[in-house]
Amino acid sequence: MQILKKVLWVLFILPVVLGGVFGCGYVFYLWEEADTDLKKVVDYKPDLTTQILDTKGRLIANIYDKEFRIYAHFNEIPPRMVEALLAVEDTLFFEHNGVNLDAIMRAFIKNLRNQKYAEGGSTLTQQLVKNMLLTRAKTLDRKLKEMVLALKLERMLTKEQILERYFNQTFFGHGFYGIKTAALGYFKKPLALLSLKEIAMLVSLPRAPSFYDPTRRLEFSLARANSIIKRMYDLGWIGDREMDAALNEVPQVYHTTTTQNVAPYVADEVVRTLGFLPDLKTGGYTIKLYVDLDYQKFARDSLRLGYQNMLKQLRENEDSTLNGAMVVTDTKSGHILALVGGVDHNRSSFNRATQAKRQLGSAVKPFIYQIAFDNGLSSASLIPDVARSFNNRNGATPKQRHWQPRNYNRKVNGLVTLKSALTHSLNLATINLVDYVGFDTIYRDLSSFGFEDLPKNMSIALGSFSISPLEASMQYSLFSNYGNIVEPTLIESITDSRGHEKPLKLITPKSVLSPSKAFLTLAVLQNVVEKGTGRKAQVPGLEVAGKTGTSNNDVDAWFCGFSPSLQTIVWFGRDDNTGIGRAMTGGMVAAPVFGDFMKKVLKFDPNLKRRFEIPEGVIAQRINGETFYTIKGTALPSQSQGNTPLLF
Known part of the structure; x- marks a missing residue:
């Protein structure tokens, strides 16, 4: 009997006892270790989606x-x-x-x-x-x-x-x-x-x-x-x-995407701009932009329409290398209201509005004429629109060493007013103006306006240097903002998941010119739209100013324009930097996009300011039936008396 009890103890009772002891010990071990394991649950910090909102609080995109x-x-x-x-x-x-x-x-x-x-x-x-x-x-x-x-x-x-x-x-x-x-x-x-x-x-x-x-x-x-x-x-x-x-009840169910990205070029730019935040995609930020989704849609639709019209004229298909970009800002604040970096983000996510550097072409000319006005000339001053040749000793080839520019239409016009030269974007008159004012003065003042990487030769008069549409938007604020250059800003506020707002860099306008001086060029840019190369940008019932730009061989086509409250930069070109096509100039392809966009905006918001203000101290004078502006106390040359200085 004793032997049987021992056998039972060894076979049944001992394992149960030992199992119980070890089991209790294991449970005690798990209990003691639980604090460490549960720390992740107690200090719960899950990955949170960051939301990008437009200026009216509407969702632009989720990023995670x-x-x-x-x-x-x-x-x-x-x-x-x-x-x-x-x-x-x-x-x-x-x-x-x-x-x-x-x-x-x-x-x-x-x-x-x-x-x-x-x-x-x-x-x-x-x-x-x-x-x-x-x-x-x-x-x-x-x-x-x-x-x-x-x-x-x-x-x-x-x-x-x-x-x-x-x-x-x-x-x-x-x-x-x-x-x-x-x-x-x-x-x-x-x-x-x-x-x-x-x-x-x-x-x-x-x-x-x-x-x-x-x-x-x-x-x-x-x-x-x-x-x-x-x-x-x-x-x-x-x-x-x-x-x-x-x-x-049978509820309506939506098949939404997780990103819900309605403005991908905008969202991409936000991610690039805020790349310094290590938890941008996991921190649950709320990023409010100045972008207005209504304006964004108008800009995208107008750019797309212009693109389709170009494809028809060029007889090309959707696989064309042709592309475009558009930047819309508030003229006073520089707030970016719309930003379109291409005609189809699905085909290419490269943001041409912010990342592409393209030759500005004739869109640089208003800055040169502004420098001329600052150096004592007026829009009524005469300049010869005649051919010139220039020698560039640093040129690598004979053609580069001997530069002989010409007007787009191959014609010369003799003596013309500065107003007419800028209105019709005359290359020869502009180059002669640079020569008269002095290349060093032009170069220095263009640099002071903020232009960078300028070549030290006369080709800068025709915009031979490269710039992005976003940078062009900043430069053109010199005119649309009456002498104050303001950096375009995209982000209005950043709030973390706890509701704390992150401080943002304060963007202050850079005062470069007095409003009266800036208006001298602004008035001529109005004439560009009314009677010159920018006629296709006209909007009935709205005063518009702007300048077309076309680089050599029709590679880049620009229109940089503004109304009293909105500024819009439009660019078209090919991603491989080849020519767009014959006669595909800024006035023919970019200006109509500006006009179409502004018409949409004016219909959407009919209360937009429609007329430019004339700053105090600016006076108008009629010469030979044409209106010229000058600053009070500065005499305009009287062409009728034949004493207008000739510039050579």
Whole structure:
């Protein structure tokens, strides 16, 4: 008998005792180690999506790294949302301590009956620690860890904090992490505006996100939601009327993308500009821009229309190397209201508005004439529009060493006023003007205006240097902003996930000229649009000023123009830097885009300022039936008396 007892002890009792001891020791070990493991849950800092908004608070784009998540604090989550979740996942959530033994026993019996793992009996707390800390392996060890972690987590967080983490951490399918993200993605609604049916459809997703995805299997999603609603009714959490209304509702479901990017060139520029923020795509920032999505659409549509018209004239297809860009700013503040970096972001994400450096061509001429006005000449002064030859000893080839410029139409016009020379963009008159004022003076003052990398030869008179459309926008603010150069700014504010606003660099205008001096050129630029190369930019009922630009061999086509309140830079060219095509000048292809855009804007906002202000101290004088402006106290030459100085 004694021998039998010893055998039983060795075979049965000792293993059970040792197993119990080791089991208790292992559980104690897990309990002690739980603090370290649970730190990720307690100090919950999930990756959050950064949202880019336009100046009116409308979504431009979501940017994120791996998980598209918009955070919802517990006070944002509707009570019905909590009830629906508990009805389907964990009815006794507010009563248990992290583990529901009754549910575990029911699941154990069900698994035995089915002879397979069919149900886990996990509470929401267990589900949270499993999703955040553990694998999905269906093992006893993983289940034991899950239970221990859940029990200890309930001692570290309140029930509301656990629910908040669950609702934000959970994957709801379609790339959506978190309940707020899913509500906006599937229904385009904030949480507070969701119906009971929509709530039920959302809480049904975590179990099988793909299967119950309402954008793919709406009938299954509705059926699952109905079962949840009936469960809520059985629990007494809703009444007959609310249940019937919910069961009969079929919500509208949207098939939205996670980025929802409606202005990709703008979003790309934001990412480039804020690249210094290491958590830009995970920090949950709200970035508000000065961009107005209405203006952005008008600009994109106008640029696209101009592009299509060019393709027709050139008899090319959509695969053409032809492309374009557009920058719209407020004339006073420099705020960027629209930015289009190409005709099709899907074909090319290269942002030609900010990254491309292209020859400015004749669009540089207003700055040269401004320098001439600053040095004592007037728009009524005469200049010879005759051919000249220039020697450049540094030229690599005979052609480069001997430069003989000509007008676009190959003609010469003799003596012309500076107003006429700029209005009709006469190359020869402009080069003679540079020679008269002095190349060193022109070079120095162009540099003082902010132009960079200027070649030290006479070709700068025809815009032989390169500049981006965004940089051109800044330079042209000299005229549109009456003598003040202002850097175009895209970002209005940056707010982090805690609601703290980050300080931004303050952009202040650079005063270069008096308003009266700047107006002398502005007035001529109005004439460019009324009677010169920019006639296709005209907008009925709106005063417009601007300058066309075409680089050598029709490689670049520009129109840089402005109204009293808006400035718009339009550029067209080929990505391979070859010529656009014969007669594809700035006046023919870029100016019409400006005009079309401004007409759209004026129809949208008819209260835009329509007339330019004439600064104090500027006077008008009629000479030979034509109006010329000068600053009070400065005499205009009288052509009728024949004493106008000739410039050679």
